[in-house]
Amino acid sequence: MECVLDTNTLIYDTIQDSEHHKTARALIDSIEVCVIPSVVLEEFVAVLAKLGVDGQSIYEKVVDLLESFEYAPVEKEDVLSALESLKSAFRSKGLMTNSC
Secondary structure (H helix, E strand, O other): OEEEOOHHHHHHHHOOOOOOHHHHHHHHHOOOEEEEEHHHHHHHHHHHHHOOOOHHHHHHHHHHHHHHOEEEOOOHHHHHHHHHHHHHHHHHOOOOOOOO
16 A cells, blocks of 8 residues: 555554554554655654653654655645645635636
8 A cells, every 4th residue: 555644643653552553553554655744744743742752752753754654845836736736626616716
């Protein structure tokens, strides 16, 4: 399976007493090719810190993720491209005018 991992999956996999830990772990174990966007790693670190996970553990987990999966930095062009896609979808639903 190929995928893009999101923050919740990484958090549930990391927090072993989470009710979703086993599901997240099984999903990650089933992945052959995986990408982690830079924004997901940023959110992951912020959430773990907010949950009180110590800095050394966060550091080790992020290094492990970077060694295990493909890292995809989110560039300005990526965001602009996504916005263009959203504009089309919003216009088709009448949620945005053509002047934007």
